[in-house]
Amino acid sequence: MSSSEKKPPVKGPASYFPSIEKTYGRPIAEWKALIRSQSGLKHMELVAWLKQTHGLGHGHANALVAHTFAEDK
Template identity: 60%
Template sequence: MPQHRVVAPVIAPGEKVMGPPSYFPSIEKNYGRPVQEWLDLVVERLDTGATHMEVVGWLKSEFGMGHGHANALVGYAKAKLAEEK
């Protein structure tokens, strides 16, 4: 099993979640990839030194992602990376 720097949360069916993870089921449905793949892409981009808004812009332009969805992924990833420190 591959190691992920930021692991996607497991959300049970019908579970009420708050904050960025509340967007994750919709992200998977609308953009056809598991949230873990999106988080891996976001972390890879952040590791190159890209800012929050640069990564949001990249997700929007490269994948047609909506601003709220892109912002939720980047915000979640950045919060989890900050916990590493």
């Protein structure tokens, strides 16, 4: 990609990923594996679990769950 070409900005839940990795020190793939390991939980149950168990903020937890669910559809 030349310097005159720019990638479009990342939108939606994935826009949080760089901050999540920097803040919590785990790659996104690891967070998604943790989410998938909690089968049977609903979206907001997973958000609450990530917040309580792993100390994620609400926005970060919500973005991870939303993106993981979208991939798994």
